[in-house]
Amino acid sequence: MHSSKRLDETLSPLYDLHMIYKMCQGNENQVLKLIEIFIRQVSKGIKEIKSAYSQNDLPRIKRAIHYTKPSLTYYGTFELEKRLFQIETLVDKKKATNNLYFKISRLETLTNEVIDKMKWDFSLTNK
Numbered sequence: 001m002h003s004s005k006r007l008d009e010t011l012s013p014l015y016d017l018h019m020i021y022k023m024c025q026g027n028e029n030q031v032l033k034l035i036e037i038f039i040r041q042v043s044k045g046i047k048e049i050k051s052a053y054s055q056n057d058l059p060r061i062k063r064a065i066h067y068t069k070p071s072l073t074y075y076g077t078f079e080l081e082k083r084l085f086q087i088e089t090l091v092d093k094k095k096a097t098n099n100l101y102f103k104i105s106r107l108e109t110l111t112n113e114v115i116d117k118m119k120w121d122f123s124l125t126n127k
Helices: 018-023 028-054 058-074 078-092 098-119
Strands: none
Touching: 018 028, 028 058, 028 078, 028 098, 058 078, 078 098
16 A cells, blocks of 8 residues: 545545655565654654644744654655645744644644554554
């Protein structure tokens, strides 16, 4: 399985693992290890973004975004990338507003959706 479509096919897939499979030369065990690492890293990054927002610490939000963003491309999570970019743009404008809170909440929801789908697709439900 290389990609995961959403119920609404007009939206982009939640993730696309073509690049991961290519990097792992199709080794399913290695792919699973990388998915587990992705889940841990992205979960940690989102928690850090939320924590930083609760303390109105915009530089910390920026650091958490930079921690989280690099791996998203490899996993084809383009919607997550897009949302992180939107948050980063608001942070760069130094705007800790309700809009920023809303975008972080939407990012968290989408992240959970991606992670849940990966866990389901790869039978990682106990992770």
